[in-house]
Amino acid sequence: MTIIDSRDITGLEGEVRLSEASARDFFALLKPRVMSLVVFTAFAGLVLAPGTINPVLGFIAILCIAVGAGASGALNMWYDADIDAVMTRTATRPIPAGRIEPSEALAFGLVLSVFSVSILGLTVNWFSAGLLAFTIFFYAVVYTMWLKRSTPQNIVIGGAAGAFPPMVGWACVTGGVSLDSIVLFLIIFLWTPAHFWALALFKMRDYGSVGVPMLPNVSGERVTKHQIALYAVLTAITAVIPAFTGLASLYYGLFAGALGIYLVLCSIAVWRMADGDEKMLPAKKLFAYSILYLFAVFSALLVDHYVVTLATLFGGTA
Numbered sequence: 013m014t015i016i017d018s019r020d021i022t023g024l025e026g027e028v029r030l031s032e033a034s035a036r037d038f039f040a041l042l043k044p045r046v047m048s049l050v051v052f053t054a055f056a057g058l059v060l061a062p063g064t065i066n067p068v069l070g071f072i073a074i075l076c077i078a079v080g081a082g083a084s085g086a087l088n089m090w091y092d093a094d095i096d097a098v099m100t101r102t103a104t105r106p107i108p109a110g111r112i113e114p115s116e117a118l119a120f121g122l123v124l125s126v127f128s129v130s131i132l133g134l135t136v137n138w139f140s141a142g143l144l145a146f147t148i149f150f151y152a153v154v155y156t157m158w159l160k161r162s163t164p165q166n167i168v169i170g171g172a173a174g175a176f177p178p179m180v181g182w183a184c185v186t187g188g189v190s191l192d193s194i195v196l197f198l199i200i201f202l203w204t205p206a207h208f209w210a211l212a213l214f215k216m217r218d219y220g221s222v223g224v225p226m227l228p229n230v231s232g233e234r235v236t237k238h239q240i241a242l243y244a245v246l247t248a249i250t251a252v253i254p255a256f257t258g259l260a261s262l263y264y265g266l267f268a269g270a271l272g273i274y275l276v277l278c279s280i281a282v283w284r285m286a287d288g289d290e291k292m293l294p295a296k297k298l299f300a301y302s303i304l305y306l307f308a309v310f311s312a313l314l315v316d317h318y319v320v321t322l323a324t325l326f327g328g329t330a
């Protein structure tokens with residue numbers, strides 16, 4: 013018997029397309045583009061941590077963090093399906109578009125969460141697994157179900173979820189937390205407001221249409237622009253700290269400083285933008301640069317780490 017639904021109007025060919033689309037849709041539930049940078053910061057935490065980890069275990073650890081991050085994205089999309097259906101940016105996501113049932117997304121998110129945490133605990137260590145579980149809980153429950161719809165400080169507090177991954181990576185190697193891993197946490201924690209409020213400024217109407225209390229909608233553009241500049245300065249300063257704690261060299265510090273100065277300049281351009289500006293070009297530029305910035309800072313930490321390690325080896329054998 014042929015099942016007729018809106019996606020199956022061309023017989024067998026339609027059915028084949030349906031199953032292909034389903035795999036893509038389940039993949040989309042993992043928020044792969046956002047989570048790729050999250051996983052990269054976790055990888056950096058794992059590499060920068062003192063000590064070593066068996067490469068196979070390191071690979072399993074990163075896979076578990078990627079799956080756990082994706083699972084939290086699926087749970088976020090399950091809970092937010094009602095507002096995602098209304099906002100133009102999110103209306104075509106698999107659940108609001110009707111391509112995945114909410115119950116399927118919930119089951120998918122829960123199974124992947126349990127799977128990723130258990131495998132990480134059984135193969136690597138239970139401290140990192142506990143931290144991964146806490147991170148998933150923080151994003152899916154604390155941010156998505158509670159803060160997002162109740163306070164304009166939602167992403168400041170909720171942003172902690174996005175900042176934990178390097179600490180999870182670090183804990184995979186050391187089994188604990190250290191000052192250096194807290195600095196990595198702080199860089200992302202302080203970066204999140206400039207990253208997200210830039211987007212919230214040019215997507216104000218979307219958030220207003222669903223009543224989500226994002227800062228620009230609640231306190232207005234001016235306050236948001238001041239807050240963005242404040243957090244950009246704090247981020248730029250914090251990102252230089254690894255050069256002083258010994259986690260990275262002074263060359264890293266100079267590079268991170270230059271990246272930070274440009275972040276602050278972009279945020280000042282947003283500050284100077286007239287309220288009510290329709291095009292919001294400086295905000296769009298800041299959002300795009302914020303992503304490049306975080307990627308560049310964590311890449312610089314990795315490159316610096318390898319260069320210093322090689323230099324030490326070379327110096328040691330010379």
Ligand code: HEM
Pocket residue numbers: 045046047049050053101155167170171172173174175200204207208211303306
């Ligand atoms: C509470 C914290 C955060 C909030 C509210 C937030 C919000 C957003 C939103 C709404 C988008 C647009 C996504 C889309 O339309 O698909 C976005 C894009 C993005 N975010 Fe964030 N973000 C947060 C934290 C992070 C973190 C921690 C990272 C990485 C470490 C990150 C990396 C990215 C990337 C790479 C994109 C671009 C995705 C693309 O090109 O489609 N975000 N963010």
Ligand SMILES: CC(C)=CCC/C(C)=C/CC/C(C)=C/COP(=O)(O)OP(=O)(O)O
Pocket residue numbers: 043046050077080081082084088092102144147148151156160173174175177
């Ligand atoms: C290891 C692990 C569990 C990592 C999780 C990392 C994490 C919390 C990333 C946050 C990414 C993100 C897109 C937040 C926006 O949610 P939103 O609901 O405000 O955005 P939306 O409107 O696009 O859905």
